[in-house]
Amino acid sequence: MAPLGGCVSGSPEPRGLQQGIRDPRTVLRLSELKLPLDHQEADLAAAVCRRLRIPPEQLREVRLVKRSVDARRAARISLVYSLDLVLELDAAGEQRLLRRFAGDPHLRPTPDTVYRHVVDGPPHSATGAEPPRPIVVGAGPCGYFAALLLAQMGFRPLLLERGKDVRRRSADTFGFWRGQQPFNPESNAQFGEGGAGTFSDGKLYSQVSEPKAYVRKVLEELVAAGANAEILTLHRPHIGTFKLATVVRGLRRRIEELGGEVRFGSLLDGLELDPASRAVRGVHLADGTTLEAGAVVLAIGHSARDTFAMLQSAGVALEAKPFAIGLRIEHPQPLIDRARWGPAAGHPRLGPAEYKLVHHCAGPGLEGRSVYSFCMCPGGLVVGAASEPGGVVTNGMSQHSRNERNANSGLVVPVSLDDLRPYGRDRDDPLAGIAFQRHWEQRAFVAGGGTYEAPAQQVAAFLGRTPPGAASGGATEGQASITPSYQPGVRPADLRTCLPSYVVAALQEALPAFERRIPGFAMDEALLTGVETRTSSPVRLPRHSETLVSRNTPGLYPAGEGAGYAGGILSAAIDGIKVAEQVALALSACSKG
Incomplete structure (x- = not known):
């Protein structure tokens, strides 16, 4: 039998994305095969044979599809495999096997x-x-995959990005975090090549159910661009911040090799619309340039507030969208490992543990409210993610190794359209969510001292166990066990002044509940940093469900997280593919018409 590994394709034989030769032998997908944590490679083949009740000589090859961890019982952790099996069976034997397991x-x-x-x-x-040629606006995962697919189909797209290439953007962002450079509103954790996901954990999993071909396409293209091949087989894959920089350069290179073009420092400033039909004919840039376009893909991300305002002025259909707001919480990573893995904490096959928590509130005035963990980063850092002067925004990121001392996660509370309306210019202002975010980001900026330091507070003070003034980034006894990771730095503050009262009350109710799930979660020294506001876009650009074109602006294709149709790297990339497909079909139809 061939060893586990090597080919990890979901197809019968190693092959490209477009063609392949069918293996004459039987290839079956076996899932939910559980083995103990310390099993050997030979144990896997033996378990397959037992499961299928076949002799070992009929098992010719085992190909790993996915591997995950079942830790529901910490004392008995299992690895769970999904495998493609090459079996030495004739057609009759294959049918007998399938009938046996019908x-x-x-x-x-x-x-x-x-x-x-x-x-x-x-x-x-x-x-x-x-x-x-089609124009794609925004070089995040959605924009890059839209441009890549269009380039692969021969459409020579032009991709416009307001920020800098990832090398110069990284220098600006890390320089700001380290206090070596001033904040740059056009080159930061939100704007620039790679989008907001570049300074994140690089998570590649999504709660959205998508056809497997789309998921596989994204993962294979990321590997071809420089990501580790393990993302093809891990149940919850991630790339890591530094590796993401390599990957986005690889995607750019591929687009350019296929005839596309990527331009940085190109801020979208307006749309050229047909006076009669409102169809998009081109785009205006902030430097005065006007570019003709066959179609425009808007993959602008969730923080392009000035672009949303421009679209509103141009009459493009917009609507306010709910999102969530809250704080980042940090714990020592070993605490999370012990709670999740039990005696197996530290096992090399497990790595740093993650968690996912949800609490449905029941307190007075909180009916219908909930709190959930968001963008959990094991072995990671809390980082500054502001995109405007005078605001503080938190986010989490991890390197591929996930070997920093702290675990961090957002703890966020969904806000409804009714919560947002008081911040709008009128009851139906589509930009009310932006005003809401900006208000609390500016409050956090003031609480942090007006220097881009973030306000921070220990859980004990946030819950009222100690006076608010005891909150600190290392000044109180016991704090040394959780050194704040946020850059450019933290300042002691009362975070209860940096969030709406219902968000504070929901978090105060949820923290003791989470303690019951993860002992130590609400420990006095656990550190809260604020504020987390960019959980998803506060705006949606309505589009037709089939053609994906704007509801009232022909030729304009809202896409990805900024348009309200994705929530992370994988789902944004998939939406970019889907939009590219519709653009290609539309352009092909126009040429035939």
């Missing part, structure tokens, strides 16, 4: 996860003139 959801023919483009090539006009 109705078993964990054994089935290996699914086809090959991505196929929707068009074979670029459109050609009857006159021979080259039509205007």
Whole structure:
């Protein structure tokens, strides 16, 4: 039997995304195969044979599809495998095996996860003139995958990014965090090549159910661009901040090799609209440049507030969207490891532990409210994620190794449209959520001393166990066990002044509840840093469900997290692919018409 590893494709034989030769042997997908944490490689093959009740000589190859951890019983942690199995069976033997396991959801023919483009090539006009190329705005995961797919289909897209390339952007961002450079509103943790996800954990999992071909396409392209191949097989894969910089450069290089173009320092400042139909004909940039466009993909991210205001002025359909707001919490990573892994904490096959927590509030005035953990970063850092002067925003990030001393996570409370309305210019102001975010970010800026330091407070003080003044970033006894990781630094403050009262009350109710799930979670020294406001876009750009074009602006394709259709790197990249497909179909139809 071939060793585990090597080919990890979801297809019968190693092959490209577009073609392949069917393996004449039987290939089946076996899932939910559990083995003890300390099993050997030979144990895996033996377990497969026992599960299928076949002799070892019929098992020719085992290909790893996914591996996850079952830690529901900390004293008995298991590894859970999904495998593609190459079996030496004739057609009759295959049918007998499938009949034997008929109705078993964990054994089935290996699914086809090959991505196929929707068009074979670029459109050609009857006159021979080259039509205007599509423009993609925003070099985050959505924009890069939209541009990549368009380039692969031969459309030579132009990608415009307001910020800098990832090398110069990283220098600006890390320089600001370290106090070596001033804050740059056009080059920071939100703006620049790679988008907001560049300074994050690089998580590649999503709660949104997507066709497997889309997921596989994204993961394979990321590996081709420089990500570790393990993202193809881990149940909860992540890339890590430094590796993400390599990956986005690889995506840019691929787009350019295929005839596309990427321009930095190109801020979208307006749309060229047809006076009669409102169809997009081109874009205006802040430097005065006007560019003709066959279609415009808007992948601007959740923090492009000036662009949202421009779109509102241009009459593009916008609506306010709920999101969540809260704080970052830090604990020693070993505390989370012990709570999650029990006696197996520190085992090399497990790595640093994660958690996912939800609390539904029941206190007076909190009915219908909830608190949940957001963007949990094991072995990570809390970082500054502001995109405007005079505001403080927190986020979390991890390197690929996840070997920092603290675990951190956002603890956030959803806010409704009714919560946002008092901050708008009128009851239906689509930008009310932006005003809401800005208000609390500015409050945090003032509480942090007006220097981009973040206000911080120990849980004991936040819950009223100690006076508010006892909150500190290392000045109180016991604080040394949790050294604040936030850069540019923290300042003791009462975080209860930096959030709406209902958010504070919900967090105060949730923390003791989370303590019951993870002993030590509400320990006195646990450190809270604020504020976490950029959980998702506060705006949605309505679009048609099938064509994905703007509801009232033909040729404009709202996409990704900023438009309200994604919530992380993977889902944003997939939305970029879907939008690119619709752009390609529309441009092809126009050329034929």
